[in-house]
Amino acid sequence: MRIDIVTALPNIVRGPLEESIPGRARKKNLLDVHVHDLRDHAFDKYKQVDDTPFGGGAGMVLKPEPIFSCIESIMEEVGESVDEVIFLTPDGAVLDQSLANELSLKKHLVLLAGHYKGVDQRVRDKLVTREVSIGDYVLSGGELPALVLVDALARLIPGVLGDASSALTDSFQDGFLDAPCYTRPALFREMKVPDVLTSGDHRRIDEWRDEQRLVKTRERRPDLLDSANERSRTDN
Numbered sequence: 001m002r003i004d005i006v007t008a009l010p011n012i013v014r015g016p017l018e019e020s021i022p023g024r025a026r027k028k029n030l031l032d033v034h035v036h037d038l039r040d041h042a043f044d045k046y047k048q049v050d051d052t053p054f055g056g057g058a059g060m061v062l063k064p065e066p067i068f069s070c071i072e073s074i075m076e077e078v079g080e081s082v083d084e085v086i087f088l089t090p091d092g093a094v095l096d097q098s099l100a101n102e103l104s105l106k107k108h109l110v111l112l113a114g115h116y117k118g119v120d121q122r123v124r125d126k127l128v129t130r131e132v133s134i135g136d137y138v139l140s141g142g143e144l145p146a147l148v149l150v151d152a153l154a155r156l157i158p159g160v161l162g163d164a165s166s167a168l169t170d171s172f173q174d175g176f177l178d179a180p181c182y183t184r185p186a187l188f189r190e191m192k193v194p195d196v197l198t199s200g201d202h203r204r205i206d207e208w209r210d211e212q213r214l215v216k217t218r219e220r221r222p223d224l225l226d227s228a229n230e231r232s233r234t235d236n
């Protein structure tokens with residue numbers, strides 16, 4: 001999978017992409033990430049990438065020319081094989097596991113991180129194929145949301161996670177939250193790991209985990225159970 005991140009603040013995204021699962025996916029050549037600095041596509045000698053909004057109002061708006069130039073140069077380089085140009089914005093469809101699963105099947109994504117007040121609407125009308133939000137709150141820009149999306153996708157690429165099943169057992173992957181997990185020591189400050197987990201009986205361990213997942217989901221996110229029930233009703 002290839003992901004191009006287009007941003008006016010490339011330093012925010014560069015460091016985190018070296019680390020953890022996205023870093024591992026890149027080192028294994030399973031994920032190819034390119035970061036583009038919009039300033040390299042600015043048209044004037046001051047390298048201006050934003051301007052005041054027509055009609056007045058607070059904040060600055062990202063100008064269309066550098067964004068068109070940057071995204072068109074990516075398309076020229078790869079022969080127009082870009083599957084989606086995704087703009088990260090609180091206006092977009094809220095990212096959830098099923099959207100992450102869907103996007104993880106794409107070969108090439110361009111992620112546009114807006115900053116300041118937003119981007120010129122012509123970019124959204126002509127270049128952007130999808131708008132994605134990472135939740136109902138406003139951040140200063142789309143760089144952290146772009147990293148969130150890259151992380152959610154990287155862990156779904158086959159071969160990235162050591163244990164082939166671990167992405168499948170993540171919270172949300174089947175609509176349930178995860179069971180509690182423990183590691184050594186089995187007794188720590190008088191807090192003991194549940195006996196079932198040290199019993200070696202894998203059938204009982206699976207049953208215990210399923211039960212815990214159900215209890216936790218019922219307690220914390222009953223809405224997830226409602227949508228799982230809804231899905232099974234429409235599937236049958």
Ligand code: ADE
Nearest residue numbers: 088089090133134139145
């Ligand atoms: N840009 C600013 N806030 C955002 C959010 N919640 N999701 C995606 N992009 C954003």
